[in-house]
Amino acid sequence: MDLQHLNVKVFVASPGPIDLEPFIGIFNNWIQRHLTDDLLIDVADYRHTVNGPGVVLIGHAANYSLDQTDGRLGLLYSHKAALMGSIADRLCETMRATLLACRRLEHENGLKFSGSEVQLTFNDRLLAPNTPKTLEALRPTLQEPLERLYGQAAYTLNRISGDPRERLTLSVKSVTPITVTTLLQNLAAERMPA
Amino acid sequence: MKVSNALWRDQVLNAMPPELAHEIDIFETELLLRKQGKLDEKLFAETRLRRGAYGQRYDNGQRWDGKETQQLAYPSGELTKGPNTLWDAPGMLRIKIPYGGLNARQLEVVAELAEEYSDGIAHVTTRQDFQLHFIHIDDTPTIMRRLAAVDITTREACGNSVRNVTACPYSGVCHTEAFDVTPYAQALMRFLLGHPDVQDFGRKFKIAFSGCRETGCGLVNMHDLGAIAVTRTENGGERRGFEVYVGGGLGSVPYQAKLLDAFVPVEELLPLTQAIARVFARLGEKKNRNRARIKFLVAQLGMDEFKRLVLAERAQLPPDPRWTAFLDDVSVLDEKPLRPVAALNGAPAPDGFEYWLTTNVYPQKQAGYVTVTVTLPLGDLTPPQLRGLADIARRFTYETVRATVEQNLVLRWISEADLPHLYGALYALGLHQAGAGTIADVTACPGTDTCKLGIASSRGLAGELTRQLAAQVETLDPAVRNLRLKVSGCFNSCGQHHVADLGFYGVSRHAGNYTVPHFQVMLGGQWTNNAGSYGLPIGAVPAKRIPEVVTRITNRYIQDRQPDESFQTFIQRIGKAEIKQLLDDLTPIPPHDLDPTLYTDWRDAREFTLGDRGEGECAGEIVSRIDFDLAAAEREVFEAQVLLDKGEIQAAGERAYAAMLQAAYALVKEQFYAAPNQPDQIIGEFRTRFYNTKLFWDDYAGGKFGHYLFHAHEHAREPYTVDTTRRRIEEAQLVVEAAHSCYRRLLKLKNA
Ligand code: SF4
Numbered sequence: 001m002d003l004q005h006l007n008v009k010v011f012v013a014s015p016g017p018i019d020l021e022p023f024i025g026i027f028n029n030w031i032q033r034h035l036t037d038d039l040l041i042d043v044a045d046y047r048h049t050v051n052g053p054g055v056v057l058i059g060h061a062a063n064y065s066l067d068q069t070d071g072r073l074g075l076l077y078s079h080k081a082a083l084m085g086s087i088a089d090r091l092c093e094t095m096r097a098t099l100l101a102c103r104r105l106e107h108e109n110g111l112k113f114s115g116s117e118v119q120l121t122f123n124d125r126l127l128a129p130n131t132p133k134t135l136e137a138l139r140p141t142l143q144e145p146l147e148r149l150y151g152q153a154a155y156t157l158n159r160i161s162g163d164p165r166e167r168l169t170l171s172v173k174s175v176t177p178i179t180v181t182t183l184l185q186n187l188a189a190e191r192m193p194a
Numbered sequence: 195m196k197v198s199n200a201l202w203r204d205q206v207l208n209a210m211p212p213e214l215a216h217e218i219d220i221f222e223t224e225l226l227l228r229k230q231g232k233l234d235e236k237l238f239a240e241t242r243l244r245r246g247a248y249g250q251r252y253d254n255g256q257r258w259d260g261k262e263t264q265q266l267a268y269p270s271g272e273l274t275k276g277p278n279t280l281w282d283a284p285g286m287l288r289i290k291i292p293y294g295g296l297n298a299r300q301l302e303v304v305a306e307l308a309e310e311y312s313d314g315i316a317h318v319t320t321r322q323d324f325q326l327h328f329i330h331i332d333d334t335p336t337i338m339r340r341l342a343a344v345d346i347t348t349r350e351a352c353g354n355s356v357r358n359v360t361a362c363p364y365s366g367v368c369h370t371e372a373f374d375v376t377p378y379a380q381a382l383m384r385f386l387l388g389h390p391d392v393q394d395f396g397r398k399f400k401i402a403f404s405g406c407r408e409t410g411c412g413l414v415n416m417h418d419l420g421a422i423a424v425t426r427t428e429n430g431g432e433r434r435g436f437e438v439y440v441g442g443g444l445g446s447v448p449y450q451a452k453l454l455d456a457f458v459p460v461e462e463l464l465p466l467t468q469a470i471a472r473v474f475a476r477l478g479e480k481k482n483r484n485r486a487r488i489k490f491l492v493a494q495l496g497m498d499e500f501k502r503l504v505l506a507e508r509a510q511l512p513p514d515p516r517w518t519a520f521l522d523d524v525s526v527l528d529e530k531p532l533r534p535v536a537a538l539n540g541a542p543a544p545d546g547f548e549y550w551l552t553t554n555v556y557p558q559k560q561a562g563y564v565t566v567t568v569t570l571p572l573g574d575l576t577p578p579q580l581r582g583l584a585d586i587a588r589r590f591t592y593e594t595v596r597a598t599v600e601q602n603l604v605l606r607w608i609s610e611a612d613l614p615h616l617y618g619a620l621y622a623l624g625l626h627q628a629g630a631g632t633i634a635d636v637t638a639c640p641g642t643d644t645c646k647l648g649i650a651s652s653r654g655l656a657g658e659l660t661r662q663l664a665a666q667v668e669t670l671d672p673a674v675r676n677l678r679l680k681v682s683g684c685f686n687s688c689g690q691h692h693v694a695d696l697g698f699y700g701v702s703r704h705a706g707n708y709t710v711p712h713f714q715v716m717l718g719g720q721w722t723n724n725a726g727s728y729g730l731p732i733g734a735v736p737a738k739r740i741p742e743v744v745t746r747i748t749n750r751y752i753q754d755r756q757p758d759e760s761f762q763t764f765i766q767r768i769g770k771a772e773i774k775q776l777l778d779d780l781t782p783i784p785p786h787d788l789d790p791t792l793y794t795d796w797r798d799a800r801e802f803t804l805g806d807r808g809e810g811e812c813a814g815e816i817v818s819r820i821d822f823d824l825a826a827a828e829r830e831v832f833e834a835q836v837l838l839d840k841g842e843i844q845a846a847g848e849r850a851y852a853a854m855l856q857a858a859y860a861l862v863k864e865q866f867y868a869a870p871n872q873p874d875q876i877i878g879e880f881r882t883r884f885y886n887t888k889l890f891w892d893d894y895a896g897g898k899f900g901h902y903l904f905h906a907h908e909h910a911r912e913p914y915t916v917d918t919t920r921r922r923i924e925e926a927q928l929v930v931e932a933a934h935s936c937y938r939r940l941l942k943l944k945n946a
Pocket residue numbers: 639640641642645646647648649652682683684685686687688689810812
């Protein structure tokens with residue numbers, strides 16, 4: 001399975017309602033300062049939609065969005081361009097980009113993210129239909145990158161919806177609480193030469 | 195570009211109507227040719243526009259970030275998809291929804307496409323289309339295929355073509371209609387789609403249908419061509435027909451359409467439209483796009499002369515069975531209810547239900563059934579909402595959904611007893627917003643969010659107005675509750691501000707060294723009566739102060755209106771000068787240091803600039819029919835090469851011959867519009883008009899290329915070998931080149 005177009009969502013842990021308006025400025029600032037490796041293009045504001053994409057930073061290869069799908073606010077990183085390398089590398093790269101953006105938002109805005117749950121969406125219905133069979137086929141492939149991400153911590157992996165019309169979206173939950181910084185450290189540790 | 199694109203073609207091949215599938219294959223080839231530099235950028239731009247693939251803001255590779263203009267270094271480098279339009283830059287895809295009619299599966303496919311290719315939003319436009327933004331051009335053929343598989347096309351959604359055919363969303367269920375216009379709108383749309391007579395316009399052409407004159411949700415008066423359903427009694431029976439209007443349009447200078455004919459029988463609707471199209475194609479302005487809409491032609495000729503030309507054209511049209519074939523069964527689109535008739539039984543209803551019932555529910559002429567408006571904020575929907583609506587459409591109706599020109603959706607044939615459950619289902623999706631058709635239901639074009647021509651943020655302003663008004667609409671004085679607000683990002687009027695009670699369009703003003711976003715305030719337009727009259731401007735106010743403008747004007751209306759006085763009459767009575775005075779203190783701009791907030795636009799953190807405006811593609815490029823025909827001939831040569839590479843020798847040879855014939859036919863049609871299209875006749879006409887006259891002759895090669903064509907024609911049915919095919923392809927390329935040269939000579943002669 002040539003897995004591409006991976007989306008990763010990391011949820012906000014800060015309590016209470018969060019005003020998304022400041023993120024229009026924050027994301028514009030990322031464009032001004034070329035803060036990511038990718039070409040950043042524009043900011044789109046969809047706060048008026050209920051449980052919608054919120055505020056979106058549009059990039060060429062990926063979008064960053066303060067997404068509210070299912071009423072749960074989180075940073076959604078949607079990779080659009082084709083990724084290179086092994087599937088494990090692609091997943092790790094996508095997760096690293098997401099977590100870096102989360103950490104940046106934590107520093108710039110004080111928003112807190114939780115590392116204890118990560119949602120993975122395969123944004124291509126044809127390559128990865130939302131069926132139990134696809135998940136079972138993917139499970140061994142996902143094992144290595146998820147172990148890299150969670151280190152020694154135990155985690156669970158489940159489909160979040162059985163609706164075949166939806167994209168395959170997996171919820172990865174660690175059994176014990178874990179921070180975004182720890183997840184980033186875990187990924188970096190694995191990248192160190194032996 | 196999506197990795198799975200290559201797989202989708204086979205996946206949906208059998209589900210696509212063959213002609214749409216073929217069209218999309220052609221577009222994909224054109225895309226490839228453009229990437230290889232074999233198709234001119236202007237020609238490709240008009241080609242993609244006619245397939246609904248539109249440019250988007252910043253596609254020239256520049257964006258003002260609030261401090262400086264940044265260059266957007268797209269990986270595709272210099273490659274363009276049109277003049278000053280970079281290949282990799284995100285674009286918009288417009289999806290035509292004739293008369294706004296949708297079924298559940300179509301909603302689901304739009305949801306899939308929005309999440310897989312766009313930024314997770316599907317947008318309903320002011321012309322009953324859907325739009326997806328931030329699309330990569332390489333993905334467009336696949337998106338088109340997936341749409342075609344559920345019988346949706348993007349063809350002629352943009353460019354100088356017949357755009358979406360719109361109609362009242364209540365057609366068939368409305369109390370005031372003469373009859374259901376749906377089958378006529380559908381028949382006209384199908385007839386004109388890709389029709390040769392609508393390929394040579396200097397500008398776009400918009401058509402609307404309305405079921406009645408007075409309420410007139412079809413907005414006929416602001417269309418290039420509008421049809422209002424009327425009936426007559428003839429020989430004791432009812433005869434159906436249309437009042438046909440032409441030459442309306444908004445834009446910077448709005449025109450009211452004029453009556454062409456008070457009663458066009460239904461069997462005459464298609465041929466009359468065809469005749470109008472021919473007159474427009476022949477006499478409409480082609481060079482100056484600012485005067486190329488049909489409204490200018492009608493104004494220039496006068497209605498009497500225009501009508502005379504149309505009737506003369508009609509008289510010589512060759513008969514076409516499609517003109518009346520659809521009349522055999524106009525009930526084919528008739529809808530029926532899924533659920534039995536049952537009245538609301540007074541059972542306890544959820545919070546908010548009662549008010550929603552007063553604004554979002556329209557009792558149909560079929561007793562016991564209602565049409566429900568689903569209010570979409572700024573016309574936007576998320577994929578889960580689209581899927582949820584598909585479920586709702588299946589649960590409560592036979593999938594009878596329509597998009598409206600007020601950027602909402604309606605669900606028709608809801609049994610009254612189901613309303614509380616329906617409300618609950620909409621509530622779960624966050625789509626239970628009341629206030630449809632009220633002052634809180636603000637319409638807006640894309641504006642500076644995505645449109646290259648936008649001056650100010652129409653969506654930003656509309657979003658803010660909606661936010662403020664939705665919170666108070668329930669308690670507002672009934673006199674202002676049903677006023678309509680519409681916002682455009684510039685004078686081009688895509689937000690239809692001319693037909694609003696309070697309309698706004700984006701402008702700018704200088705203050706010191708800064709530019710400040712403003713909106714021009716328009717008052718007194720009329721949405722009813724088929725866009726019965728247009729509002730008038732009273733002055734520009736800084737964008738951030740527009741909510742205050744709305745408050746002051748509506749308060750004044752509540753305070754000073756006479757009993758039963760409409761807003762339009764009120765505005766006329768008290769006069770523009772007085773209203774202007776009411777707003778005078780809102781126009782001065784304080785220095786930047788004192789109040790920098792005025793120097794930014796709604797929902798935009800950047801200091802305002804006009805520097806991001808680009809060249810619009812609304813008008814498309816002026817590309818003549820022969821340009822397209824010759825490009826099609828070139829594409830045939832290319833396809834012949836592809837077939838040869840695949841080892842399909844016979845097909846490749848035949849395709850090369852077809853390319854030559856196509857080039858010859860393109861030239862023949864330039865001189866003889868109605869030329870027959872049979873190969874022998876084309877060759878005969880070509881020989882007489884271009885070969886014998888030496889018009890086709892090359893300065894050096896003489897008549898050689900003509901010989902290639904004649905030879906290929908004589909041997910067209912013989913089996914091809916690899917060698918003869920290769921030779922035929924090379925000859926075809928030369929014949930197409932020679933046709934281009936010949937066309938240039940013709941132009942020179944014409945201009946001499
Ligand atoms: S009115 Fe102007 S800003 Fe709005 S979509 Fe039309 S051209 Fe663009």
